[in-house]
Amino acid sequence: MVETDFAQWVLEKVLEKGVEQAVVRLQERVYESITYDTGVLRSYSVSRVVGLGIRAITKGGTGYAYTSSLDRNSVVRAIDRAVTLSKVASEFGKKSIASVSPVRDRFRVEFKVDPHQVDPKIKVDLVKEVNTNSMKRESIVSAITRLGLERDRRIILASEGTEIEVDVVGVGFAHMAVAKYGAVIERVSDRESFIGGYEYIEKRDWGVFAEEVDKLAVKASQAKTPPPGTYVAVVDNEVVGLLLHEAFGHASEGDGVVAGASILKGRIGEKVASELVTIVDAGVIEGGYPVPYDDEGVPKGKTVIVDRGVLKGYLTSRDTSKELDLEPTGNARAQDISFDTLVRQTNYYAEPRDRKVDELFEGITYGIYLKGRGAMGGQVNPSVGTYTFSIGPSYIIRNGEPSELVRGVVVSGNILETLKEVDAVANDLKITTSVFGGCGKGGQMVRVGDGGPHIRTRKIVVGGG
Amino acid sequence: MIENVVERGIKLGRKLGVSEIEVYAIKRTGLDIVGTIRGVERVSSGERVDVGVRVVIGKKATVQGGLVSRVEDVDTIVETAVKIASTLPEDPQWISLPRSLGKSQVEGLVDPRIREPDIEYFIEIAQFLLKKAGEIDKRAFTSSVSVHITTAERAIGNSYGETLREESTELDVFVSVKAVEAGEESGYYDAYSAPTLARFNPEEMISKATEVAVKTLGAKRVDTGVYELILIPRVFAGVLQSLIVPAVCADSVQKGRSPLKGRIGSQVISENLTMIDDGTYQGLTGTRGFDDEGVPTTRKSIFDRGTLKGFLYDTYTALVEGRSSTGNAFRGTPYSTPSPWISNLIVESGRGDLSDLVRDVRKGVVVYSTIGEWLSNPVSGLLNATITNGMYVENGEEKFPVRGVVISGNIYEVLKPADVRVSGEVESFGRYVLPANYIPKIVIAGK
Numbered sequence: 001m002v003e004t005d006f007a008q009w010v011l012e013k014v015l016e017k018g019v020e021q022a023v024v025r026l027q028e029r030v031y032e033s034i035t036y037d038t039g040v041l042r043s044y045s046v047s048r049v050v051g052l053g054i055r056a057i058t059k060g061g062t063g064y065a066y067t068s069s070l071d072r073n074s075v076v077r078a079i080d081r082a083v084t085l086s087k088v089a090s091e092f093g094k095k096s097i098a099s100v101s102p103v104r105d106r107f108r109v110e111f112k113v114d115p116h117q118v119d120p121k122i123k124v125d126l127v128k129e130v131n132t133n134s135m136k137r138e139s140i141v142s143a144i145t146r147l148g149l150e151r152d153r154r155i156i157l158a159s160e161g162t163e164i165e166v167d168v169v170g171v172g173f174a175h176m177a178v179a180k181y182g183a184v185i186e187r188v189s190d191r192e193s194f195i196g197g198y199e200y201i202e203k204r205d206w207g208v209f210a211e212e213v214d215k216l217a218v219k220a221s222q223a224k225t226p227p228p229g230t231y232v233a234v235v236d237n238e239v240v241g242l243l244l245h246e247a248f249g250h251a252s253e254g255d256g257v258v259a260g261a262s263i264l265k266g267r268i269g270e271k272v273a274s275e276l277v278t279i280v281d282a283g284v285i286e287g288g289y290p291v292p293y294d295d296e297g298v299p300k301g302k303t304v305i306v307d308r309g310v311l312k313g314y315l316t317s318r319d320t321s322k323e324l325d326l327e328p329t330g331n332a333r334a335q336d337i338s339f340d341t342l343v344r345q346t347n348y349y350a351e352p353r354d355r356k357v358d359e360l361f362e363g364i365t366y367g368i369y370l371k372g373r374g375a376m377g378g379q380v381n382p383s384v385g386t387y388t389f390s391i392g393p394s395y396i397i398r399n400g401e402p403s404e405l406v407r408g409v410v411v412s413g414n415i416l417e418t419l420k421e422v423d424a425v426a427n428d429l430k431i432t433t434s435v436f437g438g439c440g441k442g443g444q445m446v447r448v449g450d451g452g453p454h455i456r457t458r459k460i461v462v463g464g465g
Numbered sequence: 466m467i468e469n470v471v472e473r474g475i476k477l478g479r480k481l482g483v484s485e486i487e488v489y490a491i492k493r494t495g496l497d498i499v500g501t502i503r504g505v506e507r508v509s510s511g512e513r514v515d516v517g518v519r520v521v522i523g524k525k526a527t528v529q530g531g532l533v534s535r536v537e538d539v540d541t542i543v544e545t546a547v548k549i550a551s552t553l554p555e556d557p558q559w560i561s562l563p564r565s566l567g568k569s570q571v572e573g574l575v576d577p578r579i580r581e582p583d584i585e586y587f588i589e590i591a592q593f594l595l596k597k598a599g600e601i602d603k604r605a606f607t608s609s610v611s612v613h614i615t616t617a618e619r620a621i622g623n624s625y626g627e628t629l630r631e632e633s634t635e636l637d638v639f640v641s642v643k644a645v646e647a648g649e650e651s652g653y654y655d656a657y658s659a660p661t662l663a664r665f666n667p668e669e670m671i672s673k674a675t676e677v678a679v680k681t682l683g684a685k686r687v688d689t690g691v692y693e694l695i696l697i698p699r700v701f702a703g704v705l706q707s708l709i710v711p712a713v714c715a716d717s718v719q720k721g722r723s724p725l726k727g728r729i730g731s732q733v734i735s736e737n738l739t740m741i742d743d744g745t746y747q748g749l750t751g752t753r754g755f756d757d758e759g760v761p762t763t764r765k766s767i768f769d770r771g772t773l774k775g776f777l778y779d780t781y782t783a784l785v786e787g788r789s790s791t792g793n794a795f796r797g798t799p800y801s802t803p804s805p806w807i808s809n810l811i812v813e814s815g816r817g818d819l820s821d822l823v824r825d826v827r828k829g830v831v832v833y834s835t836i837g838e839w840l841s842n843p844v845s846g847l848l849n850a851t852i853t854n855g856m857y858v859e860n861g862e863e864k865f866p867v868r869g870v871v872i873s874g875n876i877y878e879v880l881k882p883a884d885v886r887v888s889g890e891v892e893s894f895g896r897y898v899l900p901a902n903y904i905p906k907i908v909i910a911g912k
Contacts, residue, residue, distance in 0.1 A: 001534075038720045040556050041526075043802035044549055048531035048542075051513065066511035068532035078511065085508040085584075092588050093504030121552045128554065141721035178722050178844055185724065187844040225847070228873060228910030229689045259501035261608035261643060263650060323503070338495075340509050379836040381853045383608065383643050383652035384684075386869045388837035388851035408842060410849035412871045412910075442611070461686075463849050463871025463910035 001070045002028040002050060004165065007157045010075060014056055015159060017083045021097065023296055024157045025053040027337050032116055032149040034123055036131035038142045044124065046116075051337035054082040057097070061090025062319075064340035097318040098328045100298055102161030107292040109169045111197025115149035118198050123147055126201070130210045134177060137211070139218045141185065142178035145210065147171075147201070148193070148435045154295070162297035168290055170195050170447075172435040175210040181221035186407055188217040188374040188393060193435045195290060216373065219405055220393040226406040226462055231368045232397075233411075233460045234360045237430040238372020239391050241450030244279060245348050245439065246378035247387040247415040249450075252281075252305050252313075253331070253441075254320030255343040256382050263385040263416065267311050273419035275309040276455075278351040283330060287431035288347030288449025289438075293330060295341045300330030305348075306419075317343050335444035342442050347433070350452035353425035360424050360456040367397040368462060370411065377437075385415040412461045419457075426454035466536060467492050467620040470516055471628050474539040478520060479624060481547050485521035485562045487623035488539065489530075489757065490514065491799050496582050498612040500591040508584065515799035519623075520546035521562065524555040530800030560784035566626040566759035569792070573747045574754075576661035579634035580616045587612050590638070590667055597671040598642045604682065605644045605675045608652070613637040621759040629759050634660055635750055640670055644678040651866070653678040653834065653854050658750055658895040677833050681854045684866035686911040693829030694872065694907050695822050695858075698892040698899040703838040704848060705810060705899075708876045709740070711843035713767050714793075714805040715782035724846045724877060725773060732771045733877060735885035737815055740768040742777060744792055744808030751809040751896035758794040758803055765791055777805040811898040815887040822888055822903045824861040830909065831856045831863065832872070841876075848876045852909075870911035879907055 007024045014022040029049045035042045052075060053066040063085025067078040131145035149171050156164040172193030179186055190213045194200035235243065256262040264272065273279075283291045283300030291300050296318055304312050314324060317332030320343055332341035361369075371394045378389025394409045395402035431451035438447040467490035478486030497509040516539055517530035529546040533539060591610045598607040615635045622628030641654040655674040657665055696704065717723040725733065744753055744762025753762050758780050766774040778786075779794035782805055794803035823831060830852065838850035855867035879885075887900035 037716075040558060041554055043528055044553060045528045045530070045800055045802065046545060046549070047529070047798070047800040050534065051532055053511075062507045064507060064509035064511075066509075066513070068513040068515075069534045071535060074534075081510050085510060088584055088588070089505060089508045092592065093500070093506065095503060095506065119552070120549050124553060178720075180721070185721070185844055187722070187842065225873075228871065228908055230912065255501070256608075258503065259608045260606060261501075261641065261652065319506075338511060338513055340507060376840045376842075378840070379851075381652060381836055383641070384650055384853065384868065386836065386851060386853050388840070388849075388871065390837065390840035390842075390849060408845065408847045408849070408873075410837065410840065410851075410871055410873065412837070412851040412869060414869055443613075461869070461871060461910055463851075463873040463908075 002026045007155050011157045013079050019056040019058045021057040022159045023055040026155040029152045034127045034147045036127045036145045039132050039135050053337035056082040056086040058086040059090040060094025061086045066337045096322050098322040104163045106165040108167040111169045113198035115171050115198040130206050134210050134214050137214045139179045140177050140214050141180045144176045146174040150435045156297040158297045164293045164297045170435040171201050173206050174436050175213045177214045177217040179217035179221040184221050186221040190373050191436050193433050220407040223405040223407045225408040228463050231462050232364050233368050233370050234456050235370045236372050237451050239370045240452035242378050242389050245450040246380045249345045249348040250380050251382040253343040254314040254316035257314050258320050258323045261383045271309050272311045273306050273309045274422040276425045277419050279306040280304050281348045283346050285347050289433040289447040291346040294332045295334045296332040298328050298330040303329045333446050339444050344446050345448050347449035349431050352427045352429040352453040355424050355426045357426045357454045361400050364397045369395040369397050369402045388412040410463045421458040422455050424456040428453050469536050470539045471620045471622045474543050477543045483520050485624050487519040487562050489517040489621045492618045494616045496614040498591045500595050500610040517799040518542045518546050520550045522550045524559040525550045525553040528802045558785050562623045563758050563760050563780045564625045567761045568754035569745050569761040571745050571754045574633040576634050579614050579636050582614050594640045594671050598675045601675045602679050604646045605642050608643045609641045611639045629755050631754050642674040642678040644682050646682050649683045651678050651682045681866035684868035686870050688912045689910050692909050693826045694904040695831045696902045700832045701899050701902040702897045707839045707841045708843050710807050713776050715776040715778045716804050722844050728773050733773045734771045734880040736771045737886045739813040741811045742807050746809045749809040756792045756794040757796045760790045760792045762792040779803050779805045809896045814889045814891045814900045816889045818890040819901045826858045829858050830867050846875045846877050849873050870909050874907050
């Protein structure tokens with residue numbers, strides 16, 4: 001049923017009801033997850049999500065309806081509901097959306113080995129071996145090892161004539177180790193994901209990957225927490241990604257800007273970061289999660305948010321772009337058919353500059369090297385710009401060199417202050433994504449990519465216990 | 466439909482010769498209203514039926530599931546589960562699915578005003594919340610409002626017993642207020658989350674959100690140092706959910722990921738703290754007659770005057786220890802393996818209200834909101850949260866607003882001192898009934 005012809009039929013039925021504009025989305029997503037927990041297979045689960053979402057706009061009112069039942073009656077009911085709700089909404093608030101040129105395209109991630117067709121025993125044995133070997137290591141008291149395999153196929157039709165199909169396959173491996181040293185227990189986790197087939201799982205030695213995580217957990221369990229206070233910091237690629245996504249990305253989302261809930265509102269043309277900082281959001285980039293078109297069927301190219309320190313634009317959907325008088329940037333995304341779209345980031349990162357990573361440590365007598373491995377994520381209050389994130393075991397910098405390891409590191413700051421304090425940017429761009437998680441907003445989770453080069457910032461608040 | 470899905474799935478599993486099978490189905494019907502400064506932006510509605518199947522062959526267990534379009538779709542899920550289960554290694558700890566299912570008596574799960582919503586009434590609520598902040602204070606405006614109305618029908622059965630069914634409703638309203646004055650900006654929110662409209666008071670919500678947004682305008686960082694702290698109930702909930710709840714779940718304990726392992730009977734936190742898990746408590750969103758395995762929900766003490774009394778179990782973790790499930794099995798999604806989690810968490814009240822707690826503070830911060838508390842580490846017990854709305858207090862008086870500072874410490878040391886205490890006034894929201902919490906000593910990383 002997840003075919004363009006069916007979506008076309010639904011779209012025609014919606015338009016017959018006299019609505020002005022409509023978007024029809026069909027989706028089929030399969031997610032397979034194998035988890036070993038401390039030597040025992042905790043779960044082997046496969047989920048399949050199929051459904052239909054309909055957005056109707058009547059007299060400036062937007063209604064959205066969805067159904068997981070694709071029988072004729074359920075579909076007709078969903079069509080009627082979307083249209084009715086749009087009429088109800090039009091009585092309470094009207095808005096217009098940017099016009100776009102119709103696009104017809106199909107984007108498919110190429111892969112050699114379909115991850116869902118690989119013999120389950122082979123997949124289970126891989127996870128089992130890595131997990132049980134981890135449990136044999138000294139000081140490791142608990143370990144969770146996970147394999148995640150995903151295929152997400154979306155068909156998006158819009159009343160302007162847009163017809164898009166996006167088919168993404170991704171795989172990933174994750175490992176968390178818990179080490180005990182005296183009374184202290186500490187955990188470290190890491191994950192790697194690839195856009196493509198099972199061949200990416202086959203060509204990597206996951207035993208070595210897990211061993212590194214285990215060793216770091218053991219070292220972290222013996223480490224102290226950092227003295228709390230304000231530090232000069234060298235920030236690695238992964239933490240830069242987290243920082244930009246949380247600290248700047250959310251505030252640059254057009255729906256928050258329109259609602260007056262973003263600290264970046266009304267600041268286009270203003271200096272919001274050091275001139276060394278250029279930030280972009282790109283739909284398709286190596287290492288990231290491919291979003292060639294958003295869930296309104298709008299092409300997602302490369303959007304420059306900050307150019308050499310100056311705010312240049314926001315991420316937009318069709319309605320927020322109209323409101324902000326900007327071009328639609330293709331950032332309207334939905335977790336699945338149960339939701340209408342929100343403005344979301346795709347692959348958000350900082351452009352590299354020319355410094356070598358080693359040079360960033362020069363001249364720091366006392367500071368901190370913030371490391372992403374083991375990072376748990378972050379959060380921002382975009383209306384005031386306060387952000388926080390929990391990062392992995394990191395190193396105190398003494399006299400220009402990383403020295404002792406510290407654990408339990410949490411950093412915090414204000415987005416308009418932190419990026420102005422950046423005084424060096426390295427040349428080592430790295431972008432990553434994950435099939436195990438993503439970005440949460442408004443109850444919806446979407447896959448994203450983030451990253452950047454190493455940077456140095458003169459001032460960041462570190463809490464640590 | 467969902468009972469048919471459950472019964473059909475179990476019948477097919479038996480026919481295919483599985484040792485045990487459990488089918489869980491949930492139908493959710495929702496209505497969502499989203500509004501911003503521009504007015505009501507969008508009204509959405511829909512229904513989805515999710516099914517999760519757990520199949521066991523000998524000691525080999527797997528969970529499969531997905532959204533279903535028709536009753537017959539469960540066949541494919543069961544067949545796939547059987548195929549995969551047969552290839553898996555045995556789980557030596559596996560004993561069985563719950564051998565008897567049942568329901569506790571619970572009241573107030575369904576509000577007809579939510580089950581058959583008057584759309585215009587809820588849109589008007591959204592409009593009221595959108596307009597009101599600016600009327601209360603010219604420096605404030607409502608930046609967003611969301612109203613989520615859900616009716617859920619759950620059905621569960623397994624190869625040992627009957628199929629259980631339960632219906633529940635939920636209203637979640639969220640309002641976010643921003644305040645702006647002389648180049649300073651501040652934001653705050655309030656939320657309502659409950660199975661019924663019984664306690665819903667939109668006037669109070671918007672007044673509270675506006676008051677805190679306005680009074681925390683011009684916030685600054687305090688110096689790095691040691692402070693007293695007062696957490697309002699909502700902030701206390703975030704801390705407990707991030708650090709204490711995972712640590713009292715039996716799977717974390719059994720796998721060596723809880724600092725509370727081996728500490729039952731010990732006084733772990735202050736005598737002034739008594740915490741109860743109660744899935745039968747009326748009026749909370751975790752209230753259910755049975756858990757996600759069909760085991761009746763219960764009321765049990767977790768900490769009694771600071772002494773650790775017990776952990777939360779699902780059937781798997783309970784049988785590993787030769788005991789019974791406490792009715793705390795939860796599924797992250799309908800297709801995931803159940804694991805223990807709180808149903809509703811109740812902290813017994815102390816004395817006085819929030820202002821009484823504030824009056825006794827010599828040098829501290831009242832925390833109205835944090836971000837990042839969920840990034841704290843339950844394995845080590847290390848608390849980290851960034852204050853986004855707070856008031857610095859000196860000698861019992863709120864002096865100036867605080868934000869952008871990080872509170873840190875080991876939760877078991879932070880909540881241990883004898884002078885940790887809680888207010889007599891409690892708030893009920895979501896899965897919580899909580900007082901405000903006074904902490905005598907905590908490190909704040911600031912200037």
